[in-house]
Amino acid sequence: TNPFMREYIRTHISKLDKVCCLHDAQRQAVSDCYGIPYERTCVAGAGYNLDIFYDRNIRTPHEELRLVFAGKISDKKGIYCLLDALKSSGLPRGSVTLRMAGGWPSEEQRLRAMAAIADCGHNVTLLGPLNQQLLAHEFSLGDVFVLPSFSEGFPLVLAEAMACSMGAICTDLPGIRPRMEELCPGCPVTFVEPPVMLDPDTPDPHRLHEFTARLTDAILSAKRPSSPPDLSAFTWEGVCERILG
Numbered sequence: 668t669n670p671f672m673r674e675y676i677r678t679h680i681s682k683l684d685k686v687c688c689l690h691d692a693q694r695q696a697v698s699d700c701y702g703i704p705y706e707r708t709c710v711a712g713a714g715y716n717l718d719i720f721y722d723r724n725i726r727t728p729h730e731e732l733r734l735v736f737a738g739k740i741s742d743k744k745g746i747y748c749l750l751d752a753l754k755s756s757g758l759p760r761g762s763v764t765l766r767m768a769g770g771w772p773s774e775e776q777r778l779r780a781m782a783a784i785a786d787c788g789h790n791v792t793l794l795g796p797l798n799q800q801l802l803a804h805e806f807s808l809g810d811v812f813v814l815p816s817f818s819e820g821f822p823l824v825l826a827e828a829m830a831c832s833m834g835a836i837c838t839d840l841p842g843i844r845p846r847m848e849e850l851c852p853g854c855p856v857t858f859v860e861p862p863v864m865l866d867p868d869t870p871d872p873h874r875l876h877e878f879t880a881r882l883t884d885a886i887l888s889a890k891r892p893s894s895p896p897d898l899s900a901f902t903w904e905g906v907c908e909r910i911l912g
Contacts, residue, residue, distance in 0.1 A: 687711035689821035690842030714903035722832040723807040735809040740771040745815030752882040806831035810891035826901035850900035855892040
């Protein structure tokens with residue numbers, strides 16, 4: 668979408684021997700955009716560090732549903748829909764908690780997020796940016812990871828969360844569900860139909876309440892799996908096998 672040196676970049680990328688993509692939808696888009704024969708592309712995905720992301724067995728018995736979000740604190744990550752979903756869930760205060768890991772692009776966004784948190788009526792903690800070790804610790808304490816983004820490539824954080832024995836709720840964006848179902852059959856992810864979009868990054872504000880309602884339903888039925896699924900395909904070893912194969 669950026670006009671800067673567009674044709675130079677397009678021409679030279681088309682000469683590459685192989686292009687690794689995140690999922691099938693992206694593979695076709697790359698082939699179409701750069702004029703690369705489909706057979707010179709492959710779906711490699713991305714890998715998580717299994718030495719960091721695993722169930723640490725540190726969860727204590729608890730009654731409340733523990734939700735975790737990880738990502739930029741911004742509109743495009745759907746955090747305000749998530750907070751509105753909690754507000755409209757009808758769940759009593761104390762029955763659900765939300766811990767939000769991630770930075771914010773501006774002080775204005777931080778203050779807006781804090782105001783929305785105060786208004787949602789539930790126990791929500793803004794953690795700020797976390798390194799991988801601290802994020803894995805949060806995942807090992809939580810029950811369900813929530814990623815209500817309006818756009819994503821392939822969110823590796825889904826695999827990282829599930830490796831820590833979390834369930835997951837994710838927007839049903841192009842390429843994500845087929846890839847998860849192919850490489851991790853029966854994965855504990857609830858996919859939520861995305862909002863109506865005006866462009867790739869902007870949801871229709873008049874239809875956003877419909878997405879929030881679907882997100883609320885997903886939260887109300889959310890639960891943590893008894894054990895993590897087989898995520899070997901999402902390790903770096905699995906990625907290397909696909910690239911070399």
